[in-house]
Amino acid sequence: MAYWKRTGAQTFMPTEHVEGSWDLEDQHIAPTLGLLAxxxxxxxxxxxxxxxxxxxxxxxILGTLPLEEVHVAVEVLRPGRTIELVQATATHGGRAAVLLRAWLGQPRDTGDLAGSELPAMPRPDDLEPWQMSELWPGGFIGSVEIRREDRGPGRARTWVRTAHGLVEGEEVTRLAAAAGLFDIGNGLAVRADPQRVMFPNLDLTAHLFRTPVAGWLGFDTSVSFGPAGVGLTSTVLHDEQGPIGTMAQSLTVRPWPAP
Structure with missing residues (x-):
């Protein structure tokens, strides 16, 4: 079963694998991000x-989405011959819930210049399987396979993959499939027990210098909390060939009320 079923030219119905973690009645935002890409x-x-x-x-991320049909609209904000800025918007009931702005550029052969000093990750087989569902509930978390190295509070190196397609019956690029996993980064290296502290992300920005290849997606993640209810999840993204870019998620940190 895929994460989404197309119901119209611009409408999609989530499956059980889109079920969220903070609230089981809402969507996990990760598959929505992949859908917009x-x-x-x-x-x-x-x-x-x-x-x-x-x-x-x-x-x-402007708000939560229930486990119901969403509408996706795409518009070109900055057309160009070699560079474009394109926006996609996911709405439910006429309310915008997620906005994506993507920069697209003309491909060029820069193979002789390619390289990165971002640190390498251990291979997936070198890390132990991790049952993320023991910490986080929901259908999306249950849909992924994870190998992880816990390096202390707010620090982890993790490989993630899923056997499920993004949209039922549709060919999906590796980039879009990977984007459908990006948002899991905020739950991979927890700094505080999510039973005591909420830290949902308000946004997610990924800068990519290489398109990921098929296979495991790697997250070298650090989580920081500030003193005034603001946090940041920072990740170096990898595929099995090496680093592909970086990702940041701005957090709103909310201690649960005392019983």
């Missing part, structure tokens, strides 16, 4: 044949 790429390919490369995915 998928629709931006489909829109690009309908409009042009030069396969612009996605360089940045910047999401703003």
């Amino acid at each position: 998928h629709e931006i790429e489909r829109d690009r390919d309908r409009r042009r044949d030069d396969a612009l490369v996605v360089q940045r995915l910047s999401y703003d």
Whole structure:
């Protein structure tokens, strides 16, 4: 079973694998982020044949989404021959819930310049399986396979993959499939017990210098909490060939009320 079923040209119904963690009645936002990336790429390919490369995915999470049908609209904010800024919006009941602004650029051969000094990750087989569902509930968490190295509060190195497609019956790029897992980063390296402290993210921005290849997706993650209810989850993203970019999520840190 995929995460989404298309119900119309711009509408999608979530499956049980989209069930959230903070509230089981709401969607986990991760598959929605992948869906918006998928629709931006489909829109690009309908409009042009030069396969612009996605360089940045910047999401703003305006509110929660129930486990009900969503509508996705795509518009080009900054058209161009070699660079575009494209926006996708997920709405429910006429209310915008997630915005994605993506920069796309013309591909060029820079193979002789390629390289990165970002630190390497251990191989997936070198890390132990982790049952994330023992810490986080919900259908989305139950849909993924994880290998993880716990390096202390707010610090972990993790590999994640899923056997489930993003949209039922549709070809999805590796980028869109990976984007559907990005938001799990905020739950991989917890700094505080989520039974005592809520720390949902308000946004997610991924800067990519290479398109991920198929297989495991790696998260080298650090979580920081400030003194005034603000936090930050910072991740170096990897595939099995090495680093592919970086990701940041701004957190609102909310201690649970005392019983």
